[in-house]
Amino acid sequence: MSDIRNRKAGNDVARLSRRGFLKIGAAGLAAAALELAGYDLSPSQVAAALARRQEGALRVAWGGAPATLDPLFASADTEIAFLNAVYDYLIDTNNNSELVPRLATEWSVSEDGLTYTLQIAEGVTFHDGSALALDDILWTFERLRGEGPTADLYADITSIEAGEGNSIVFTLAQPNPDFLYNLTDNHAVILKQGAENIGNEFNGTGPFRLDEYVTDRAVFSANADYWGGAPGFGTLEFVYFDSVESAVNALEGGVVDVVLRMDNATYLNLSNSGSYSASAVPTSGHDVVRLRADQGPGADERVRQAFKLATDRQAIFDRIQFGFGAVGRDTPISPVFERYYTEETPLPARDPAAARQLLADAGYAEGLEMTLYTPNLPDRVALAQALAAQWEEAGIMITIEPQEEAVYYADNVWLEVDLAITPWGARPVPQIYLDLYLKSDAQWNEAHFSDEEVDQLIEVAGSSLDEEERVNAYHELQRILIERGPYIIPYFFAQFGVMANTVGGVEVHPFAGRTNFQQATVG
Amino acid sequence: MFKQLSRAPGRIARPVWVGLAGAGGVLRELMRSPQSALGTLIVLFFLMLALFGPQIAPYRANDQSSAPRLEPGGEHLFGTDYLGRDVFSRVILGASSIFRTAGFGTLIAVVIGTFVGLFIGYQGGTVDEIAGRVIDALLAMPALLIALVILGIVRNLNFEPGSWQARLADNSVLLVIALVYVPIVARVVRSSTLEIKTREFIEAAQMRGESRLYIIFREIFPSVVPALVVEASLRFSYAIFLVASLGFLGVAARPPSPDWGLMVNENRGGLYDLTPWALEYPAAAIALLVVGVNLMSDGIRRAVQKSG
Numbered sequence: 001m002s003d004i005r006n007r008k009a010g011n012d013v014a015r016l017s018r019r020g021f022l023k024i025g026a027a028g029l030a031a032a033a034l035e036l037a038g039y040d041l042s043p044s045q046v047a048a049a050l051a052r053r054q055e056g057a058l059r060v061a062w063g064g065a066p067a068t069l070d071p072l073f074a075s076a077d078t079e080i081a082f083l084n085a086v087y088d089y090l091i092d093t094n095n096n097s098e099l100v101p102r103l104a105t106e107w108s109v110s111e112d113g114l115t116y117t118l119q120i121a122e123g124v125t126f127h128d129g130s131a132l133a134l135d136d137i138l139w140t141f142e143r144l145r146g147e148g149p150t151a152d153l154y155a156d157i158t159s160i161e162a163g164e165g166n167s168i169v170f171t172l173a174q175p176n177p178d179f180l181y182n183l184t185d186n187h188a189v190i191l192k193q194g195a196e197n198i199g200n201e202f203n204g205t206g207p208f209r210l211d212e213y214v215t216d217r218a219v220f221s222a223n224a225d226y227w228g229g230a231p232g233f234g235t236l237e238f239v240y241f242d243s244v245e246s247a248v249n250a251l252e253g254g255v256v257d258v259v260l261r262m263d264n265a266t267y268l269n270l271s272n273s274g275s276y277s278a279s280a281v282p283t284s285g286h287d288v289v290r291l292r293a294d295q296g297p298g299a300d301e302r303v304r305q306a307f308k309l310a311t312d313r314q315a316i317f318d319r320i321q322f323g324f325g326a327v328g329r330d331t332p333i334s335p336v337f338e339r340y341y342t343e344e345t346p347l348p349a350r351d352p353a354a355a356r357q358l359l360a361d362a363g364y365a366e367g368l369e370m371t372l373y374t375p376n377l378p379d380r381v382a383l384a385q386a387l388a389a390q391w392e393e394a395g396i397m398i399t400i401e402p403q404e405e406a407v408y409y410a411d412n413v414w415l416e417v418d419l420a421i422t423p424w425g426a427r428p429v430p431q432i433y434l435d436l437y438l439k440s441d442a443q444w445n446e447a448h449f450s451d452e453e454v455d456q457l458i459e460v461a462g463s464s465l466d467e468e469e470r471v472n473a474y475h476e477l478q479r480i481l482i483e484r485g486p487y488i489i490p491y492f493f494a495q496f497g498v499m500a501n502t503v504g505g506v507e508v509h510p511f512a513g514r515t516n517f518q519q520a521t522v523g
Numbered sequence: 524m525f526k527q528l529s530r531a532p533g534r535i536a537r538p539v540w541v542g543l544a545g546a547g548g549v550l551r552e553l554m555r556s557p558q559s560a561l562g563t564l565i566v567l568f569f570l571m572l573a574l575f576g577p578q579i580a581p582y583r584a585n586d587q588s589s590a591p592r593l594e595p596g597g598e599h600l601f602g603t604d605y606l607g608r609d610v611f612s613r614v615i616l617g618a619s620s621i622f623r624t625a626g627f628g629t630l631i632a633v634v635i636g637t638f639v640g641l642f643i644g645y646q647g648g649t650v651d652e653i654a655g656r657v658i659d660a661l662l663a664m665p666a667l668l669i670a671l672v673i674l675g676i677v678r679n680l681n682f683e684p685g686s687w688q689a690r691l692a693d694n695s696v697l698l699v700i701a702l703v704y705v706p707i708v709a710r711v712v713r714s715s716t717l718e719i720k721t722r723e724f725i726e727a728a729q730m731r732g733e734s735r736l737y738i739i740f741r742e743i744f745p746s747v748v749p750a751l752v753v754e755a756s757l758r759f760s761y762a763i764f765l766v767a768s769l770g771f772l773g774v775a776a777r778p779p780s781p782d783w784g785l786m787v788n789e790n791r792g793g794l795y796d797l798t799p800w801a802l803e804y805p806a807a808a809i810a811l812l813v814v815g816v817n818l819m820s821d822g823i824r825r826a827v828q829k830s831g
Contacts, residue, residue, distance in 0.1 A: 245792055265605070265793030319591045319606050376773065378789070385779040386606055389587040400778050407679045 057235035061256040063244035070199035072148045080513030087189030087204035095507045097428040113175030113465045120166045124227040127209045134162040139193040178429045207518035231518040257500045260512040264322045267496040278498045283426035283510035284334040285493040293486040294448040296418035302362040309355035310394035316490045328489035331481040332433035340474040345482045355394035367395035374421040376402040426510040434458045447486040552826030559822020565815025572618035580612035584781040604801035613781035625762035628700025633755045636708025644716025658706040666703040674774040696775045711754045715747045749827040756820035767809045
């Protein structure tokens with residue numbers, strides 16, 4: 001139907017001069033106007049979007065399109081947002097990174113911390129009408145535990161079984177206080193047992209059913225039978241643009257209602273304009289500036305200290321984050337992790353002269369020349385330039401080497417060079433960062449930092465069932481990283497969402513792709 | 524007087540002097556028309572910035588001691604960018620990089636292109652045929668595309684910092700400019716050579732038994748100079764545009780260099796709404812210099828035609 005309408009609108013515009021504009025549909029005129037105004041939309045995108053406005057639709061713009069929709073391999077925001085619409089997770093996280101029920105309505109842990117029992121909601125059906133069975137969950141986790149990116153994450157699970165009533169029981173080989181967070185992992189959406197053609201056909205239990213998926217948009221209709229209550233509006237539409245700029249243009253043109261994920265400057269403009277409801281959510285995502293601790297200048301602790309002393313984190317935060325997010329303290333444990341975060345250990349104030357002296361003591365009296373590698377992303381190149389200017393005052397001369405992301409990561413540049421900037425996305429618990437890049441034997445220990453005390457503390461924080469012990473371990477870790485870690489973490493990012501004033505009930509999630517839309521209201 | 528001699532038909536000219544005598548005439552001619560005078564002044568103005576930039580600029584290029592995002596006016600004539608860098612100083616300091624890359628790139632292209640053009644034009648036959656096809660093939664590819672491919676590859680090779688490969692890679696833009704313009708210059712020189720080598724004074728030289736090199740450089744080359752000057756000035760204006768485009772695309776200059784194209788690229792998107800001046804001034808500098816060089820090369824062409 002909408003296709004026919006599009007074609008008609010197009011024809012009418014083409015015949016404008018001959019037939020007069022009275023006969024032209026409003027959609028056609030508006031589409032032409034929007035197109036002329038340069039909103040980077042295909043005519044069918046404009047017409048479809050305008051048509052849907054009348055139908056109680058929520059239109060969400062993304063600055064990119066999904067590449068893979070197989071839950072095992074999906075990772076980008078657009079991909080996860082798609083999966084989060086058609087499927088359900090067992091457990092969700094909210095915008096404060098707290099656990100909230102989804103398919104699992106409640107859960108309990110045994111005293112030894114090895115057995116987790118999750119109560120599964122009753123009356124859940126897949127979009128094809130079949131009921132959700134515990135076997136579907138077992139099958140999904142078999143798939144997640146097999147070969148693939150999630151195999152490591154779930155390696156400690158010794159068994160998953162159906163429990164009493166409608167419950168499911170996970171048994172672990174060793175205690176893991178963050179296990180429930182592992183269940184919230186982006187890949188862990190529940191599929192139907194024996195599902196085929198995964199990533200192309202989407203038979204989920206989620207709040208939205210897929211109606212249409214083409215390269216530039218995905219259209220979902222509300223799942224009237226959703227076990228958690230049907231969404232309050234008819235259609236959810238994801239519109240995929242080439243860039244955030246185009247997505248923002250579409251928002252300003254009234255063609256979409258919501259834009260998630262954007263750069264700091266764009267958000268500042270939109271929130272200043274006063275025409276939208278804008279929210280900035282603090283996250284744990286951060287940029288790591290790290291020296292290699294096992295070779296080169298960074299092997300000397302005095303050099304690490306000199307870099308720290310030469311850095312003005314507040315100035316960087318003000319210039320590059322525009323005050324959104326939080327100032328960093330050289331550790332991945334961000335203020336959003338509330339009780340785990342501490343400011344007990346003071347960060348020494350910036351002192352380029354002292355830094356110069358430390359460098360001289362370390363044998364670099366004539367100054368130190370280094371190359372700073374960074375993925376070629378605007379914010380990181382900006383960070384590199386800010387650092388280079390600050391470090392220069394301490395006699396550290398930097399050559400900036402921006403590299404295409406594909407080269408930076410695929411050729412393992414980031415794991416090898418002496419000085420680099422690496423962005424890390426938001427995670428719901430601090431332990432993930434420690435396991436991924438801080439532990440001596442971590443897969444992505446890009447600084448090649450190896451410190452027995454740190455390893456022990458990470459072990460305690462990741463396995464102790466005594467919450468106080470964990471808190472102490474995290475606090476102690478922060479002290480060590482400030483004192484001798486090879487890292488500078490100047491800031492934590494904020495996640496941004498900007499919406500038309502007619503939209504309500506959408507809470508921007510620190511990981512934009514996990515933002516839930518089923519509670520949304522469309523004015 | 525020499526000029527008259529060279530114009531006299533059937534005489535054996537000493538064309539070396541024609542070029543030198545012509546230069547003064549060209550300059551005079553250039554200042555006679557208001558457009559080309561303006562163009563020349565613009566180019567000279569930027570050339571002065573390129574030479575004396577560090578003495579003129581109130582701040583260093585990467586000085587971030589000022590407050591970020593200050594509007595133009597007061598201490599910061601062109602405002603400051605998001606990092607607190609003085610845009611006025613960066614625009615001034617950016618002139619040298621564009622003149623160096625575009626200027627030297629053009630110079631290399633002109634030197635090599637002249638040699639190639641003279642040689643294949645004079646030689647003719649199979650050599651000319653083969654070289655001509657190669658030049659055609661190179662000319663079929665857009666300069667920007669070739670430049671992007673080469674620079675894209677070079678930039679992602681990780682050379683040992685300080686090694687000769689790394690130094691070569693740092694100057695890759697200059698070499699790429701030379702590479703894409705050599706065939707163009709060679710073709711122009713070749714066609715002039717083809718025409719000149721049929722003249723009587725060449726025949727005379729051949730009959731005197733002069734060596735091939737002597738004929739090419741002492742007899743033909745001076746006659747090619749007028750066409751070469753026009754072509755070189757035209758190439759220079761295109762090179763400026765190419766360097767700015769490559770800077771904008773992020774493959775020419777390395778941050779925090781105050782390269783104009785890089786500045787435009789860095790301050791677009793969301794930043795453009797916050798600090799439009801940080802984009803507009805370098806963009807205006809590019810536009811002004813390109814217009815200036817074009818007006819000047821137009822004038823040079825007219826002047827050369829008149830005095831030639």
